[in-house]
């Protein structure tokens with residue numbers, strides 16, 4: 176890694192191994208990027224839970240219906256029917272908070288570049304006249320609707336108490352639990368349901384209205400609820416997705432509901448929340464950036480010019496910083512700390528750059544975003560395309576139970592990438608002493624570098640869809 180110098184890097188794309196062919200080598204053509212959209216989008220379909228995946232659509236990843244048993248509300252004798260939705264990651268848990276980041280990415284991608292999405296993903300709904308990305312998002316939205324309580328609050332997650340062995344989905348048969356309502360889950364839910372409303376209105380008006388009603392109910396619950404952060408109860412070891420601050424989720428919901436309804440009530444709330452503490456991130460825990468995107472690009476001209484002016488100025492300043500870091504980086508990316516899931520962080524930055532380009536056409540931002548995608552697709556110190564099934568070399572052993580059970584890597588999945596803090600034993604044992612950007616290993620045991628997640632694939636899909644249309 177240290178041998179790579181800035182001089183060796185071309186302004187837009189670079190390859191560590193100059194002889195190796197990258198997926199985008201054909202003059203960085205749009206069709207090459209476009210060709211990745213379908214497999215990356217199909218990953219969501221292959222993660223579907225609660226229904227049988229037929230071999231005609233899922234091939235070697237077909238399976239009978241999984242996780243269909245009613246789930247026990249934790250510490251109670253109440254059972255709920257909450258089947259459906261996507262398995263979150265390498266495990267079979269279904270978590271509302273990261274699911275909403277994934278939905279937000281997909282819906283923003285469709286809004287910004289509808290022509291990038293076909294009706295031909297090879298999923299059961301293909302050919303129905305609706306872009307498959309919206310069919311796929313709807314599958315998750317229908318599950319989310321089941322996770323809402325009558326009073327508007329939204330349950331945080333449904334999982335077993337423990338992670339299963341590396342078994343196929345239908346082989347995880349331990350008892351399912353629904354875990355308590357959190358205000359982060361409720362805020363995120365309210366936001367994505369409001370985002371869904373205008374997009375589905377012309378497709379299925381009744382469904383769109385249901386989404387809007389659910390969004391408003393969740394919002395009213397939030398208005399009267401103190402923060403309810405989620406913590407795993409003792410004895411439960413599945414993903415926590417804990418978040419101590421719900422102000423950004425409330426803000427995202429207010430922005431999305433303002434866009435959906437035009438009501439000043441929501442805009443006043445959004446303004447007040449923005450003044451009290453800004454968040455511009457696009458992570459599952461910090462979703463203020465999605466609220467900003469809704470106000471800037473949601474389709475309804477925002478009536479608060481001062482608020483919009485501040486958000487826009489902040490976005491452009493952030494994009495300038497990210498561009499500068501990208502141009503100075505030996506890897507052509509804007510991060511220099513490789514956290515668990517580093518590939519998501521750098522793609523979130525690429526998304527921020529593309530949103531900034533929407534606010535003010537700037538080739539520098541687009542070039543920086545392209546450089547991030549180049550890194551993901553193989554222009555990185557490990558020389559590996561971090562999307563399974565693509566590039567000269569890609570992960571063969573992702574930490575992903577359906578892949579392990581099938582004995583083959585499911586294609587189209589983005590793995591987490593280098594984790595400089597070596598959070599799992601395999602990484603610790605085999606990667607200590609390596610430079611931070613090379614702390615990645617293609618091992619099924621390495622959940623901190625080689626797992627996958629729907630909310631990582633979603634931001635990749637956003638970046639692919641945008642760059643496929645921006646003359647890459």
Ligand SMILES: [Zn+2]
Nearest residue numbers: 224225241242
């Ligand atoms: Zn399942």
